Amino acid sequence: MKIPISHKATKRNQRLFFLVMIVLFVPCLFYLNLSATQFAEGIARIPDIAKQFLQISLDDLPKLLTELLTSVIIAFLSVVISVIVALLLSFVIADTTAPNRHVAKVLRVIVVVIRTIPTTIWVLLAVASMGFGSMAGVLGLLFPTTSFLIKSFTAQIDEAGKDSVEAIRALGGTWWHVVCNGAIPTLYTTFLALIAFNFEMTVAETVILGMVGAGGIGVLLQEYISYYEFAPLLMGILVVFITLFLLEMMTNQIRKRLNSQAR
Amino acid sequence: MNRAEMLARQRKAKRLLSLLLFVAATLFSVWFIEFDIMEFLSGIPLFLNFLFVDFMPPNLDDLSKYLQPVLDTLAFGVVATVLSSVIALIIAFLMAHNTSPHPVVRVVLRSIISFIRNVPFLVWAAILVVLFGVGTMPGIFALILLGIGFLSRLYAESIEEIDKHAVEAVEATGATYLQKLRQAIIPQFMPGYISWTLFMFEITIRASAILGIVGAGGIGSQIKLTMDLFQYSSTATVVVIMIIMILVVEYVTQRIRERLL
Structure with a gap:
């Protein structure tokens, strides 16, 4: 006799999940009305474009690298400014250190709204207000990076800073004592790791952001694509790939170190 | 001078040095991209004024x-999530340490996936627009590529985290490769699969907001269109619709997660 060992309710729910997935998928596919001829034409174009891609040239490499540096710098500056703003605000927002509950609540809602709007949209708005260029990139990135940092900082303050904050409060320390002597020294390394992680995310984003007019290597990529210059485009893609790949490896290292610290 | 003092002094010097390096890097950055601090600071109130007025x-x-664009975006999300989760599932099984049929397969797939993931999504979208022309098709394919890059890695990670003992027990009974997958690995992997797939759906909704910028359909095209026509009050409406959509999708997926896991 076969004895079922799996949990029945879980199994039923999982089946339901897949059923819903299929039931949603089929009408959506028909709704989108993808045309087979368009697909076939696109596929037929692949060999031609691949040939153009493969005429790789090193001519534009210096230009690409300068623009890459610009991208990294945009990310760097926006993270530096964001860290300053986020440090100031996250102690006002975090539950354990908030001086005023109502202010904290309002700020929390604002941070959620800022986080919901994708970075690209922020940069688009900044470019529309400031004009094309690196400054618009820094301004546009400022909002999502700050809100990300505030969110992760407050989570850390609430989680890890509780004991030292309570100890200083019990001794009659002021808010400044709590923040400067209690929370910051205990959370110093965690904050640094979070900032590094955020910096790497931001670099990955700046590469894209040039494509909407915020300066950096994305501007070049967008130019190549709109003028159908595929040979330098491949070079650009490779430069971006190598940079982001190295960054990803660094992020993994940081995450590992964070994990081992937490244990 | 004793040892402790020297150590303390060394640490101080190190801290000073990193601070100096940081200041130098900041100054270089400001100089390199011709960052005008005064103009930037005066730009912030202008930007806020722009947003609120x-x-x-x-x-x-x-x-x-x-x-129509909202429905488009949701349909984009469903189709791209389902297709990419199926493809990524197969790739993940071939790519994870404990289920990969051959090390060579694993290394090759890993490098392909890492390439797909590390080329920015907007670049993929723009190339696909060149291939297939403006419309929904490049958008869908870009989202599927995004999904494959993202999900294969996460699926593979969850498969690698599976409890080894169950797999060993099934292996000890002389199970074939497929039986091993079916009886030991898939049941344990299911929660991870569902959770990441739901997360992917959230990401596609956010991403399809961006896709419109390169002409690949979705609600992003409305943002781009209204901004190009300087109809900023309409842009505000679209952005609000997008925020609501993202929040609703996040809420719904969160509820599903609570029910299922």
Whole structure:
């Protein structure tokens, strides 16, 4: 006799999940009305474009690298400014250190709204207000990076800073004592790791952001694509790939170190 | 001078040095991209003014016009999530340490996936627009590529985290490769699969907001269109619709997660 060992309710729910997935998928596919001829034409174009891609040239490499540096710098500056703003605000927002509950609540809602709007949209708005260029990139990135940092900082303050904050409060320390002597020294390394992680995310984003007019290597990529210059485009893609790949490896290292610290 | 003092001094010097390096890097950055601090600082109030004066109030006259892009975006999300989760599932099984049929397969797939993931999504979208022309098709394919890059890695990680003992027990009974997958690995992997797939759906909704910028359909095209026409009050409406959509999708997926896991 076969004895079922799996949990029945879980199994039923999982089946339901897949059923819903299929039931949603089929009408959506028909709704989108993808045309087979368009697909076939696109596929037929692949060999031609691949040939153009493969005429790789090193001519534009210096230009690409300068623009890459610009991208990294945009990310760097926006993270530096964001860290300053986020440090100031996250102690006002975090539950354990908030001086005023109502202010904290309002700020929390604002941070959620800022986080919901994708970075690209922020940069688009900044470019529309400031004009094309690196400054618009820094301004546009400022909002999502700050809100990300505030969110992760407050989570850390609430989680890890509780004991030292309570100890200083019990001794009659002021808010400044709590923040400067209690929370910051205990959370110093965690904050640094979070900032590094955020910096790497931001670099990955700046590469894209040039494509909407915020300066950096994305501007070049967008130019190549709109003028159908595929040979330098491949070079650009490779430069971006190598940079982001190295960054990803660094992020993994940081995450590992964070994990081992937490244990 | 004793040892402790020297150590303390060394640490101080190190801290000073990193601070100096940081200041130097900041100054270099400011110089390199010709970052004008005064102009930047005066730009912030201008930007806020732009957001709160030019964009307000949102133009609510033709809300029905935006129904189509919202439905498009949701349909994009469903189709791209389902297709990419199926493809990524197969790749993940071939790619994870404990289920890969051959090390060579694993290394090759890993490098391909890492390439797909590390080329920015907007670049993929733009190339696909060149291939397939403006419309929904490049958008769908870009989202599928995004999904494959993202999900294969996460699926593979969850498969690698599976409890080894169950797999060993099934292996000890002389199970074939497929039986091993079916009886030991898939049941343990299911929660991870569902959770990441739901997360992917959230990401596609956010991403399809961006896709419109390169002409690949979705609600992003409305943002781009209204901004190019300087109809900022309509842009505000679209952005608000997008925020609501993202929050609703996040809420729904969160509920599903609570029910299922």
